[in-house]
Amino acid sequence: MCAAYGSVHSAIEASASRDVGTDPTSKLAFAINGRQALLAGSQYLRTVLGSEPATPSGLAAKISKITDIYQELTIDYLNGKTEVQMQSITQVGNKTASNIESLCK
Template identity: 40%
Template sequence: MAPNGYKAKVPWPAYAALVISLIAVSVAIGSWVRPPSATSTASTSTAPAYTDRQITDAKAKVCAAFANVHQAVRSNFARDHGDDPNQQLLVAVTGQQALLAGSVHLQTTLSEQPAAPAELATAVRKLVDVFQSLTVDYLNGHGSPEVDPSLRAGDEATLTIQSICK
């Protein structure tokens, strides 16, 4: 209380000014702390340009990896299954390993070669997807006719890659 019984009154415009200044400070702090939105940055995100040499080298490396994986898968699935259940299981497991290791190798090679032509990269990714899908299907005990669509998709991707890698 003020001296002599005088009660100090704060006029309402002072309260309004205080509230407005608090809101302004809050907005300023909020905008300072918040990261800028993607639309406010003027970045041009274009694909990097590669030289003809980089594209040729990347294509050669991806094609070499494909040839290596293709040979491994073919030779493992061409093994004699025989009549012995242990041999049949061994052949099945090595075939699945070839698919899985092949898909990982192709993925790794493709990620290390960003200059690979887009058409080749798309076909390799498709083949990787097929290999992984087949591995899971085989592990689940699926055979023909369940895996036939995947096998056809794999053949299609393989033919595309082979035509690009000529």
């Protein structure tokens, strides 16, 4: 489960760290790529979690929570919410990610 989370986390970070540039088409592609990373990542983690029933319950709960957060962020982005409007869920997501990383050490 930890390897799957690491892979998803890496993909999301990679999609967020790319140079957006100034071209409107590039900006749109960047936004779509970020949303895809969140949505695909959440679905992948749910699939892996479902196939690994021996995952410790604490880790499973945190993985489930982060998938919900990824999906909520995807919907928020699609609705055009600003970073300020999403600050609360982003903070919860960062804390949950930190918890997962601690459990996976």
